[in-house]
Amino acid sequence: MVTMKDVAKLAGVSHGTVSNVVNGVKNVSVDKIKKVEEAMAALGYKPNSAARNLKMEYTNQIDLVVPNMSSAEFPELYEAVRNEAEKSNYTLNLKVSDGIADKECKILNESIMNNVDGVILVSCQPSNLAFFSDIIKKGLKIVFCIADLSGSDCNFIGFDISDTMENLIGYYREQGKRIALVTEDAQSSYHDQLINTYCKGMLQDSQTDHQKYMEIIQVSTEYEAKGAARLFQLSPRPDAVIVSNEAVAREIHRFQYILEGEDGHNMKVIIFNQGKKTPFFEDEIIPLPFKSVGRHAFETIVKVIEQETGYGNYRMLVRPMPGEVRESSFRKTLESRKLRVLLNESPSSDAVRALLPNFTRRTGIEVEIVTKKISGMFHTIMEDQKKQEFDIYSIDVPWMDELARQNVISCLDDFVQHNSRCTEKYSERVLDAFSRVNGHIYGVPYVFSVQLLFYRKDLFDKIKNQRLYYEWYKEELRVPRTWEEFNKVARLFTRKYNPDSETKYGITLGGSAYSGAVCEYLPRLWSMGGAIFEDGKIIKNEEAARRALENYMEGFLYANEKSVDWWWDEQVNEFIRGKAAMMMMFSEHASALAEKKHSKIAGKYQVAVLPGKTSVQGGWSLAVRNTSKSRAEAYEFLKWISNGGLLEENAVLGRVSPDFDEESREILEGVYRWFGTAVEGFDTVKARCIPENIQRYHLSEIKVETLIGNRVHNAVIGQEDAEMAIQNLRIDLKNDILNDTK
Template identity: 30%
Template sequence: MSNIRDVAKLANVSVSTVSNIINNKNNVSSAVYKNVMEAIETLNYTPNLLARNLKTNKIKFIGVILPNIYSHYNQIVDGILKAAEEEHYHLIIKTANDMKNYENMVLEELIDLGVKGILIITCNATNTGIFDSILSKKIPIVFLERIIKDKDYNSISFDNFNTIYEITENLLNGFMLTHSDEEREIVLVTGHTEFSSEKECENGFKMAFEKHSGNCRNNILHVSLNREYSFKQILYFISQMDKIPDCFITSNEVLAENLIEILGVLNKKSEIYSLSGDSWYKFDNRQGTVKLKRNATRLGIEGMNLLIKNLNSPILFENKQILLKNERENSEMVYKPTTITDTKKEKINLLLLDGPMSEAMLKLIPNFEDHFGVSVDYRKCHYIDLYNSIIESNKMGKSDFDVFLIDLPWIKEFVESGCLLKIDDFIKNDNDEFLLNFNENVRKTFIDYSSSVYTFPLMVGVQMMFYRRDLLEDTKIQWMFYKEYGIELKPPKTWSEFNLVAKFFTRKYNSNSPTEYGTCIAGLNPTGIIEEFLPRQWSYNGRIITGDGEFVINSIENIKALNSLCETYRYCPVESIDYWWDDQIDKFVKGNVAFINTYNSHVSNIYDRQVANMFNNIKSDAIPGNASVLGGWVFGINKYSKYPKESYEFMKWACSNSLSVHNTLLGGFVPKNNVVDNSRLSLAYPWMENISTYLDTERKKQTIRNKKGKILDMNLFEKILADGILDAVAGRKSPEETLSAVKDKFEQIVLGSTS
């Protein structure tokens, strides 16, 4: 195996010169740098991180100590890993199995390895001397889940007290409502109370019982948190009871799984309520088992972030004790048994767009049909056909279709022309918090229209920039970029920066580029190329029409935007002028392109490890210029529908919390808070972590009205604009010529529609 001396010898330089280059201290000539990098490549030299750290203590290692990796502990690790990778920390993960002596040994081992900090779920809360000793060495510690009372240590923990209190309170209230003379029993199964997490469970349980009196008996069983040991303890406890308790509450999923197994062996039944980690699962066939979810991934993320803050500011940092509250979902009345008549199985008909979004939703239709006793039929059609079919249905007063799938730009036109049924009364009768579960920006844009509601959003499309993180963080590439342009290589924030970086990563202009193309547009006429142009237009403060109805599409701002797009195309595959978003993404995931700007609703393949060559190297950011096209699709009810109530229930079902995560996993994006805030989803789809921020940058397309105030067919205007943009991008006309011709055609259409 080659070492640093071999590299130095082959490159004919000193060992210190090689070390400086490896550590990104590139104050050397281009010839020396090239020789060293070629020697590293020839010898296939890879620095040994642990060996380097023992010698220099410059590698950023973090020690993580857990009891085990069962249940929610692995989710905590997922969160720690996510936050650590963002800041280039490396983890050394150890399990101590709740053995105090072994935990102390592991702590000492981590200190010897030179870790920068430690995250720990400790079993040794009484022996604070070892922790004080570590802190005195300027090695910060963050305690996860189990905190140490009366010490000013960094910590982050779950709100176990209130979670257990609330479920116990609800169970007791339910028992009281039955007015039964039979004594009921609830048993709490938890770990030993030397752990604060378990003590808080016990305290919440006891507090709920202190508020109640009556025929309810409580029992607390303290067991080992080890899977195998606790199985034996729980089995012995239950075997000594005359009657199986009505309910068990457990402090983690391992104990609940043991209970399920034991009750199965004994052929007994009981309700089980278990504290768990976070999960997007909504449907569980194991009757009588309820998971009380806690955001374990978020706890890991926040714990690591707290440690990083401490490391970045060791002198001024003030220790923090964070209690991670469980997020409550607003109530939704979706599955109501009395909603649909039972006397006749009705059928509703859907008019849908032919594409992945509809396919994802249709896969879940059996759930609706089984719960509501309503069958569903549908027709799928292409974009323009869908628009024309809805217009035709309204003109002819047809009831062939009950529910329409509607593109965002069409909503205003369809509401004003009377295509859609107002659903305010349905919402009022439900008297729940369904609408509050949508992201606030989404409610304003997709739902509220003139103080009334006509639609529910099924999918929101957010334009984002995706790029190759490995390329931007490669020291050799960074050095080459700096030598060429004299500025740091980083994700571009403006369209000028974007084009500069795209040029650098295009092999036609840079023979050393690791990718063939810097970027790749989705130029398909009309929608693709329009939505490449609009973000640039808005970034340069351009617009199509003024508030007074004057067309300004040929303004200086719009000419600059079109020039920018024309330049971008020079760094793209020639055929991308005919690409749809899926074609663009396919080019990116194969590693041929450094940057793309695309919609979140099309990026599932980017994060598919079977498809993408560089899953861990893909990052997302706001689109350059910080102004992107807001896209999305909504459901609305045909004003002439024969089954408006059933149609409303379908719309609500399709956009419910119960199915929003499933729909997102299948390739859509239902803009509900439980999706946006789901830490597990953000691990699978990292772009979701900042989705609320991206939604804030979204803009709607302008609508065009004639002199009488009627909204005109925007598809016609978009086709004219798209044809013009493509003429300029392909070099057939100049941007000035193109936009002047577009303006003339727009004015003729408006004039013709008024006369």
């Protein structure tokens, strides 16, 4: 067996040096780190992590124990816990008990032997108080999840579905409907809530024998079929059935088709599940927030690990999101025209196009989607005031004020007043950014997009990179917090300056005029204390404006030489291919990063807010053309876009909306791990729109951005130095104001 002594001998260094490299001690020179790593690779030496853990107070390992991985909810729970563990540098070990009590006991005893820091447990034996009391006394720290430890204080994260059940039962009882319940014989708090709340609600109905309409089944294919079949033997037949298992819902539909055909008795099925849609359009889904439970369970086990005892009183019950409301009345009442929608070309427009059959099936409205590149969108919208080809536009949020002032788009106050669900889920901050002009609603939020810093964490974590950075700058290598640090780190990871760099370039950049250059220059300008317009001045703080531009220009030394004319798509492609160590990018365009099929950096990158913590506000809204003759159809489209029932499907396909409530964040963070950081970054974004004290000159937002972008681009390609570019930009803006006031 290869030992450290063997590695030291081959590398020509001391045993202590090898130990320091293996354990990540930073006072080793880059040259010695390279020799040790080469010797370890040549000899096939693998550090003994278990032996190192014996010297440490914590192992940074957590066990997740679940009954099975065949039920859809437990993979979802696992993914949520795993994502949180990765963020906190914990190793997550998945253990499956198969629902067997003895096997679960064996797994937990092994957890003690392996010295794991803690366990998140979905128990199949929550009534076994004696065993759990004993194992906790032995030092095992546990957070119980979904299945509560019966009759005992414990750390527990579960569901609270009582209010949801009460509302469901109350809704159908008010309509005089008969309600049935089919649930599993499972030891969990939420199954108990299903049964107890059902019985409580139905006891109020003296005309219904609720025991007759309640079926508690074992979890197996045979009993799922029997439970479903029994519903069709009831007389009178139930109008609605609440089920806790999607498989039961499938069996209900199967028996309904076998016994009654396609035109049989219309039995409404309400499913509590992990939130996935069923193939049956009329089913109502009550998504159980397994991801949120997993996230809170991880946060709780970390708290428990940090205290001295495994006992605790950390308890949380997470409520589900409301089910998707399916409205079909529009199809029956309106003879619709064909709707034409103009969207900016992006992953979001691809998502809308993919899901469009859902809208047409609901409403009967045919829709034609036309996409344009971002650079041509504003011009196309203005041209359409004569052509009148489109009913709905996607609007870059800085344009909304100008388009509203010119009566290009409709005020939606009346629409929102009668359809409050389109906006009530959004925060006031979101509505101010995406919807309001002078207190009135002109748009519905469509796409949430924030500038973020994507960086290769695997490269930042390497000791040799940390050591070399320290030798160069006498500073610790970290995720850059200023734009000066950003360029220093970029230089470290550029092969031209560091021949051992694993990436050819330190950063990706997009210098295309006009928006690419504008969106990369402004965050630097703002963080250095400058502004284009402020306090009635043009180019506040010329010194800051020059330094910001010089910083941006320097960045191109560490980027692909072609990037002076790149747009965002080229940048993302460069980063995905593993060619660069960092990328500043709007989140909307980063959806492809996690796709392992196309990405060489999947699982290797992390996300942070931009250096300087100030970024350009991105995002798009949908607005209705003021002269559209298909206003009713357009309103139905806005209602569909705002429907939270398709939140996950939209996200998976590339469209992320600004839904910041806990349940929506849980879903979106499950799809994109950067979403939480994007929400954090949204708090510090700045709008690139013209301030009110300058708006009196009626400047065009697009014209101003074009002027800024062209001058910045000229400096990047060497036609002007930074000082001249800033002076000429001031002149351009002054001339634009004079022309607009004539």
